[in-house]
Amino acid sequence: MKIQRIVLITGNAGKMEEFKELIGLDQLQFGYQSLNLPEIQSLDVREIGQFKTREALTKIEELGVFDAVLTDDTSLCADALNGLPGPLIKWFLDRLGAKGLIKLIDDKENGASVTCLLSLGITKNREIIQFEGTVRGKLVSPKGSYGFGWDPVFMPDGSELTYGEMGAAEKNKISHRAVALRKLRDWLVSQLGS
Amino acid sequence: MKIQRIVLITGNAGKMEEFKELIGLDQLQFGYQSLNLPEIQSLDVREIGQFKTREALTKIEELGVFDAVLTDDTSLCADALNGLPGPLIKWFLDRLGAKGLIKLIDDKENGASVTCLLSLGITKNREIIQFEGTVRGKLVSPKGSYGFGWDPVFMPDGSELTYGEMGAAEKNKISHRAVALRKLRDWLVSQLGS
Numbered sequence: 001m002k003i004q005r006i007v008l009i010t011g012n013a014g015k016m017e018e019f020k021e022l023i024g025l026d027q028l029q030f031g032y033q034s035l036n037l038p039e040i041q042s043l044d045v046r047e048i049g050q051f052k053t054r055e056a057l058t059k060i061e062e063l064g065v066f067d068a069v070l071t072d073d074t075s076l077c078a079d080a081l082n083g084l085p086g087p088l089i090k091w092f093l094d095r096l097g098a099k100g101l102i103k104l105i106d107d108k109e110n111g112a113s114v115t116c117l118l119s120l121g122i123t124k125n126r127e128i129i130q131f132e133g134t135v136r137g138k139l140v141s142p143k144g145s146y147g148f149g150w151d152p153v154f155m156p157d158g159s160e161l162t163y164g165e166m167g168a169a170e171k172n173k174i175s176h177r178a179v180a181l182r183k184l185r186d187w188l189v190s191q192l193g194s
Numbered sequence: 195m196k197i198q199r200i201v202l203i204t205g206n207a208g209k210m211e212e213f214k215e216l217i218g219l220d221q222l223q224f225g226y227q228s229l230n231l232p233e234i235q236s237l238d239v240r241e242i243g244q245f246k247t248r249e250a251l252t253k254i255e256e257l258g259v260f261d262a263v264l265t266d267d268t269s270l271c272a273d274a275l276n277g278l279p280g281p282l283i284k285w286f287l288d289r290l291g292a293k294g295l296i297k298l299i300d301d302k303e304n305g306a307s308v309t310c311l312l313s314l315g316i317t318k319n320r321e322i323i324q325f326e327g328t329v330r331g332k333l334v335s336p337k338g339s340y341g342f343g344w345d346p347v348f349m350p351d352g353s354e355l356t357y358g359e360m361g362a363a364e365k366n367k368i369s370h371r372a373v374a375l376r377k378l379r380d381w382l383v384s385q386l387g388s
Contacts, residue, residue, distance in 0.1 A: 039235040041242075041282065082290060082294070090235075
């Protein structure tokens with residue numbers, strides 16, 4: 001069976017439109033659904049994505065109209081914190097903000113990796129396929145006002161700008177999410193053609 | 195129905211014996227069961243305890259021999275980190291150790307609270323009753339070799355010793371777990387007598 005009708009788990013219609021545009025395949029139909037899914041504690045973003053997508057599959061089965069669910073997870077691993085906060089980044093932002101996160105980190109060791117994990121859960125057989133995009137960079141004092149969360153403090157390697165200083169078009173060329181979305185797109189293309 | 199047969203969710207038989215001794219009620223029967231239960235991401239230890247205990251109730255129902263399940267959660271909230279790591283403490287220890295945790299914290303603002311949350315899930319009606327013990331103190335350089343995890347870096351208010359410098363008997367008089375266990379004991383006594 002070809003995967004053509006995909007529901008993105010998000011409360012944000014804009015995010016679905018962005019995904020749709022970035023994937024850019026007219027044969028696909030996208031929907032979105034806001035679900036309050038539990039996220040498990042782990043430093044392994046793949047494990048968190050698996051659990052969440054299994055839950056999403058169970059909830060979405062009732063709707064019966066989608067071929068697959070798509071969930072999106074983010075992880076930010078700081079070298080100076082031995083990989084923390086990882087997928088727990090949202091709690092760090094919640095309590096410390098992006099500025100507080102920077103304060104935890106020594107200037108001398110400001111390397112970091114950011115990861116976008118897309119988990120595609122196939123309704124029919126409950127198989128979960130994951131697509132991961134990781135970008136290396138460094139954590140710096142906040143610059144720029146685009147984006148949200150930690151965007152102003154992450155500067156990807158090879159760039160003089162933080163995510164927060166890049167417009168959407170520029171960021172969408174090089175971001176961790178763009179890398180993961182390209183992998184997802186390639187997979188979707190190959191199965192549509194098969 | 196009186197709660198008399200309680201199963202503690204732990205992989206550690208020693209922990210069950212410790213609980214049994216601290217509660218000290220001969221009318222109760224204790225068992226223990228190692229279950230790999232998902233813990234959800236949250237900074238609210240009560241929410242984590244609720245979710246985990248609901249899962250435990252579902253798994254333990256098959257056994258059919260217990261009146262209640264008991265789960266145990268810990269939270270360590272550092273003032274300097276605006277309440278982090280809270281219930282996420284195990285991931286901080288995993289990546290940074292107790293010494294690394296101390297390094298994140300300014301000497302001038304080393305206050306912290308530690309909480310033990312015991313969640314008692316009643317098999318019959320799936321009600322969950324929670325007992326919380328919180329102790330204030332400060333985070334200091336590691337001292338002492340008793341206990342485990344963050345015990346050597348937590349010094350309760352009113353003491354000159356860290357948990358790591360206290361023997362079990364001394365710690366069991368004043369610890370966050372002792373406070374929670376006394377509340378649980380009072381509840382168990384009152385329902386046994388009713």
